[in-house]
Amino acid sequence: MSPARPRSNLSSPALPSFEEAAALVAACAARLARLRPGPRSSGLAGPYMERVPLHQALGRVLAEPLLADADQPPFARSTRDGFACRAAEASAHRPLAVIGSTRAGQTPSGPLPRGAVWEIMTGAPVPAGADAIIMLEHVKEFDAHVEETCAPSTRAIRLLPLRTIRKGEHIVARAAQARKGDKLLPAGSLIGAAQIALAGSCGCAALNVFLKPRVAILSTGDELVPIRSSPGPGQIRNSSSAMLAAMVSAVGGSPWVLPIARDTAKSLDAALARAAAADLLLITGGVSAGKFDLVEPALTRAGARFHFTGVRIQPGKPLVFAELPRRSTGPNRNQSRTKCFGLPGNPVSSAVTFLLFAAPVVAALAGQRDCGPRFALARLTEDVKTKTGLTRFLPAACTFSGAIPEVALVPWQGSGDMAAMARANCFLVVPEDSDRLRAGSTVRILLP
Numbered sequence: 426m427s428p429a430r431p432r433s434n435l436s437s438p439a440l441p442s443f444e445e446a447a448a449l450v451a452a453c454a455a456r457l458a459r460l461r462p463g464p465r466s467s468g469l470a471g472p473y474m475e476r477v478p479l480h481q482a483l484g485r486v487l488a489e490p491l492l493a494d495a496d497q498p499p500f501a502r503s504t505r506d507g508f509a510c511r512a513a514e515a516s517a518h519r520p521l522a523v524i525g526s527t528r529a530g531q532t533p534s535g536p537l538p539r540g541a542v543w544e545i546m547t548g549a550p551v552p553a554g555a556d557a558i559i560m561l562e563h564v565k566e567f568d569a570h571v572e573e574t575c576a577p578s579t580r581a582i583r584l585l586p587l588r589t590i591r592k593g594e595h596i597v598a599r600a601a602q603a604r605k606g607d608k609l610l611p612a613g614s615l616i617g618a619a620q621i622a623l624a625g626s627c628g629c630a631a632l633n634v635f636l637k638p639r640v641a642i643l644s645t646g647d648e649l650v651p652i653r654s655s656p657g658p659g660q661i662r663n664s665s666s667a668m669l670a671a672m673v674s675a676v677g678g679s680p681w682v683l684p685i686a687r688d689t690a691k692s693l694d695a696a697l698a699r700a701a702a703a704d705l706l707l708i709t710g711g712v713s714a715g716k717f718d719l720v721e722p723a724l725t726r727a728g729a730r731f732h733f734t735g736v737r738i739q740p741g742k743p744l745v746f747a748e749l750p751r752r753s754t755g756p757n758r759n760q761s762r763t764k765c766f767g768l769p770g771n772p773v774s775s776a777v778t779f780l781l782f783a784a785p786v787v788a789a790l791a792g793q794r795d796c797g798p799r800f801a802l803a804r805l806t807e808d809v810k811t812k813t814g815l816t817r818f819l820p821a822a823c824t825f826s827g828a829i830p831e832v833a834l835v836p837w838q839g840s841g842d843m844a845a846m847a848r849a850n851c852f853l854v855v856p857e858d859s860d861r862l863r864a865g866s867t868v869r870i871l872l873p
């Protein structure tokens with residue numbers, strides 16, 4: 426990392442490749458994740474965490490492991506409507522007396538006598554002595570008084586011939602999923618609907634989660650006006666701040682949108698001084714090689730150290746990754762310097778570089794464990810021709826309805842084309858050494 430370095434020449438082969446830049450950012454993200462305080466076994470929420478009701482925990486990150494408060498399931502449970510039996514007796518196709526019935530929420534009154542079955546509903550506890558459940562659909566039921574059974578009964582069943590049943594079939598044994606005290610989820614787990622269900626099953630009506638990192642979003646450019654304004658000649662609306670705020674929220678950060686900074690040293694210096702209170706700073710625009718691209722000199726004046734000032738990617742080549750002296754008192758205050766990305770101003774470039782590089786850092790600051798960008802494989806439906814030398818991430822539409830995902834490029838007018846990006850649902854990855862991807866080949870896509 427260099428202390429304060431002049432602009433790099435963006436056509437220089439010395440720019441890192443996508444893989445090199447991604448590895449560098451991943452290493453930073455891993456260090457940030459380790460700076461999080463360790464899990465606490467009990468007690469009230471501390472300065473790095475807060476307690477949220479379970480129904481508001483979606484998208485948050487567990488600050489403590491989730492422990493099983495009891496065996497799961499707490500009793501041997503039937504997974505079918507049918508009859509609890511001894512598998513060996515049922516498989517002999519003998520008539521078996523139905524001597525009781527248990528539904529979910531009840532407990533069976535006693536052990537299962539030999540030569541008998543117990544009617545049982547899904548979710549009900551299995552009576553002692555039974556070792557399998559015969560599905561309702563697999564029996565013939567008849568009225569009979571079966572002499573050999575221990576209890577008098579007027580109902581009997583027989584497993585339909587040719588079928589047999591194995592020990593354990595349709596029963597989940599007590600504690601088969603977890604034993605009391607087992608760690609069900611580690612600290613750092615992202616909370617989705619499944620994790621909410623699991624926490625609910627353990628009696629957690631509230632969870633301790635990490636505080637969200639505060640992510641400053643600073644759009645720069647003399648041409649930008651707020652979304653509510655009518656742009657004058659040569660002006661455009663600042664759409665990227667709103668987009669990035671949504672992207673920050675989606676990966677667990679708390680967006681802090683700053684007023685637009687102008688392309689002047691004074692405006693940029695004042696904005697950077699303010700933004701240094703954040704846990705992470707995202708700047709858009711002003712990082713290319715133009716006369717009014719003044720962000721890098723402003724970062725240098727603010728004491729930045731640069732990891733890189735460009736990456737061999739398209740869109741997003743002028744991406745800057747730097748660190749600023751820390752002024753934050755937020756949940757990530759124990760990181761010594763504030764990470765900062767200078768994202769190229771075109772909205773598609775901002776979106777791609779956010780997904781590839783900034784999102785993993787936001788997720789790490791939010792306390793998540795696995796926070797790299799998400800890639801998948803799909804089959805390309807049309808030939809794609811490009812040039813070598815840059816890894817490309819091109820707006821594409823992928824359909825997931827068939828046997829395997831199929832992807833095609835969305836026509837676009839370059840990295841300012843927000844309509845194309847809005848029609849896309851992923852980005853096609855074209856490796857740096859490829860000038861052509863053939864229809865029918867398996868390709869990588871970057872997921873939003």
Ligand code: AMP
Nearest residue numbers: 644646663664665710711713769770771
């Ligand atoms: P820059 O990186 O500052 O050279 O900007 C590149 C292009 O992106 C220019 O056409 C800008 O007008 C446009 N742009 C920059 N910032 C934004 C923004 N916040 N919202 C929408 N477009 C932007």
Ligand code: MG
Nearest residue numbers: 646710711770
């Ligand atoms: Mg600009």
